[in-house]
Amino acid sequence: LAPLISRGFEVHGISSRTPVTAVPGVRWHRLDLLDFGHLGSFLADTAPSHLLHLAWETAPGRYWTSTDNVRWLEASLELLRAFSDAGGRRAVLAGTCAEYDWGGKGSCFEETTRTEPASLYGACKLALYNVGSAFGRERGLSTASGRVFFLYGPGERPERLVPSIVRSLLLHETLRCTPGDQVRDFYYVEDAAGAFVALLDSEVSGAVNVASGEGTTIRGLAGRIAEKLGRAELIQWGAIPTPATDPPVLVADVRRLTSEVGWTPQYSVDTALDRTIAWWRHELRGAK
Amino acid sequence: LAPLISRGFEVHGISSRTPVTAVPGVRWHRLDLLDFGHLGSFLADTAPSHLLHLAWETAPGRYWTSTDNVRWLEASLELLRAFSDAGGRRAVLAGTCAEYDWGGKGSCFEETTRTEPASLYGACKLALYNVGSAFGRERGLSTASGRVFFLYGPGERPERLVPSIVRSLLLHETLRCTPGDQVRDFYYVEDAAGAFVALLDSEVSGAVNVASGEGTTIRGLAGRIAEKLGRAELIQWGAIPTPATDPPVLVADVRRLTSEVGWTPQYSVDTALDRTIAWWRHELRGAK
Numbered sequence: 001l002a003p004l005i006s007r008g009f010e011v012h013g014i015s016s017r018t019p020v021t022a023v024p025g026v027r028w029h030r031l032d033l034l035d036f037g038h039l040g041s042f043l044a045d046t047a048p049s050h051l052l053h054l055a056w057e058t059a060p061g062r063y064w065t066s067t068d069n070v071r072w073l074e075a076s077l078e079l080l081r082a083f084s085d086a087g088g089r090r091a092v093l094a095g096t097c098a099e100y101d102w103g104g105k106g107s108c109f110e111e112t113t114r115t116e117p118a119s120l121y122g123a124c125k126l127a128l129y130n131v132g133s134a135f136g137r138e139r140g141l142s143t144a145s146g147r148v149f150f151l152y153g154p155g156e157r158p159e160r161l162v163p164s165i166v167r168s169l170l171l172h173e174t175l176r177c178t179p180g181d182q183v184r185d186f187y188y189v190e191d192a193a194g195a196f197v198a199l200l201d202s203e204v205s206g207a208v209n210v211a212s213g214e215g216t217t218i219r220g221l222a223g224r225i226a227e228k229l230g231r232a233e234l235i236q237w238g239a240i241p242t243p244a245t246d247p248p249v250l251v252a253d254v255r256r257l258t259s260e261v262g263w264t265p266q267y268s269v270d271t272a273l274d275r276t277i278a279w280w281r282h283e284l285r286g287a288k
Numbered sequence: 289l290a291p292l293i294s295r296g297f298e299v300h301g302i303s304s305r306t307p308v309t310a311v312p313g314v315r316w317h318r319l320d321l322l323d324f325g326h327l328g329s330f331l332a333d334t335a336p337s338h339l340l341h342l343a344w345e346t347a348p349g350r351y352w353t354s355t356d357n358v359r360w361l362e363a364s365l366e367l368l369r370a371f372s373d374a375g376g377r378r379a380v381l382a383g384t385c386a387e388y389d390w391g392g393k394g395s396c397f398e399e400t401t402r403t404e405p406a407s408l409y410g411a412c413k414l415a416l417y418n419v420g421s422a423f424g425r426e427r428g429l430s431t432a433s434g435r436v437f438f439l440y441g442p443g444e445r446p447e448r449l450v451p452s453i454v455r456s457l458l459l460h461e462t463l464r465c466t467p468g469d470q471v472r473d474f475y476y477v478e479d480a481a482g483a484f485v486a487l488l489d490s491e492v493s494g495a496v497n498v499a500s501g502e503g504t505t506i507r508g509l510a511g512r513i514a515e516k517l518g519r520a521e522l523i524q525w526g527a528i529p530t531p532a533t534d535p536p537v538l539v540a541d542v543r544r545l546t547s548e549v550g551w552t553p554q555y556s557v558d559t560a561l562d563r564t565i566a567w568w569r570h571e572l573r574g575a576k
Binding site: 065071074117120139 | 361369427
């Protein structure tokens with residue numbers, strides 16, 4: 001929300017729940033995107049020029065296979081149609097690295113890496129991208145999709161990788177892990193937010209990787225967290241096997257984000273980890 | 289409907305309009321698939337085991353670019369989910385040769401020809417195929433899609449190719465055409481119906497071309513019709529240019545249909561054209 005406001009957007013947020021935080025300059029609207037009924041009249045009243053659509057099923061463990069992915073695809077297409085009907089001009093959707101073929105060699109590049117999702121989640125996101133793009137061409141609606149890789153930062157669900165590591169070291173609990181050799185493209189969530197808003201505020205169309213462009217092993221990232229918090233021995237590497245479906249390397253080519261959108265990260269990994277750890281310290285104190 | 293009945297299916301037809309023809313053994317249900325409201329309770333009551341989903345936007349000239357393609361994608365996903373929720377086991381969807389990359393060489397083969405739709409129609413059909421397949425894998429629902437090429441036969445809309453030729457020769461009217469060099473895979477509609485029902489009644493999954501496997505130029509097909517009706521001079525070849533987007537050759541590889549589904553056409557081209565012409569003679573007499 002902060003990068004949207006700093007670029008001068010009049011921000012209307014849609015949430016199915018009452019928003020937890022009041023952000024100055026943001027008007028919240030309570031609306032369930034999975035219930036299409038009231039969307040048309042809301043968009044007609046608000047007449048937005050830009051749409052940044054991030055909502056989806058994201059529950060860890062569940063989201064890869066949940067058939068709610070299909071409902072979110074339907075709801076997203078409905079939203080895109082209603083936005084265009086209401087006079088919308090520019091839409092940016094949230095895509096995923098799971099749209100790519102994970103069996104390929106080298107970094108994932110938007111223009112040459114094959115799309116071949118292995119999961120229902122990836123299939124629905126890719127369908128939204130392809131249909132959204134074709135729909136936009138027919139309607140004169142400018143569209144783009146930010147393909148998100150491995151985000152971390154404040155507010156993340158505790159079951160996910162980085163919170164698991166940070167929490168285990170902060171709480172002095174052991175954590176059972178795979179050997180952690182997988183190379184991933186980790187990206188700080190505030191930089192991802194900035195990248196999405198920069199993409200929204202551009203005329204770049206098509207898919208754009210939202211990532212750092214750098215590969216780090218899971219074990220390497222955990223090592224950097226342990227440098228800050230100590231107690232590296234709490235993480236039991238190799239206690240569980242690496243799932244056979246886990247690709248060894250998943251890294252983005254970010255030349256589109258860097259050159260075409262003109263976005264570069266604002267936070268070093270060091271600062272990003274400090275901010276993440278500080279957030280969890282605060283969160284865990286609050287829970288006591 | 290006839291091949292469904294002859295294979296022993298209990299047939300429930302869904303139509304948004306009152307059906308024109310009463311077919312013995314078919315129970316019609318009036319339901320608009322674009323209006324999701326009543327679908328769930330209908331499917332719960334009927335508890336179908338098999339689904340053959342053919343409905344879509346098909347108005348000639350309009351269907352390639354119509355944004356109703358997106359509504360049909362949404363409605364089709366809703367139908368598939370509701371069918372699975374109601375205990376359905378096997379679903380066959382109607383796909384299209386427009387899902388393939390039309391810039392490739394050779395026949396379109398399901399397993400190797402790239403999918404790269406150039407139209408919103410093709411993008412929505414491909415999205416339905418990909419998401420439907422992934423959804424089916426999660427739900428234990430067996431799915432397949434029949435990729436239709438160039439159908440002709442009784443009941444076709446008069447603006448389309450074969451009816452245009454047949455009607456112009458029957459009515460002694462001139463018809464302005466492209467040079468007609470495009471090679472297409474023409475297939476008789478009653479054979480396509482048989483192929484779809486054979487596919488439904490099989491356990492074959494994935495995409496299956498519904499086509500003849502043989503290429504014929506548009507001009508060659510028109511020549512065969514003119515052999516039967518005379519007045520070949522009424523067709524003005526080259527009076528209009530071939531659209532730049534028209535690929536020179538679009539022919540299916542039909543080994544999956546022939547070997548895996550075990551379906552071979554029941555009508556020769558000669559018989560198929562005779563039946564088509566007879567239908568139009570009857571239709572035009574009725575219109576007088």
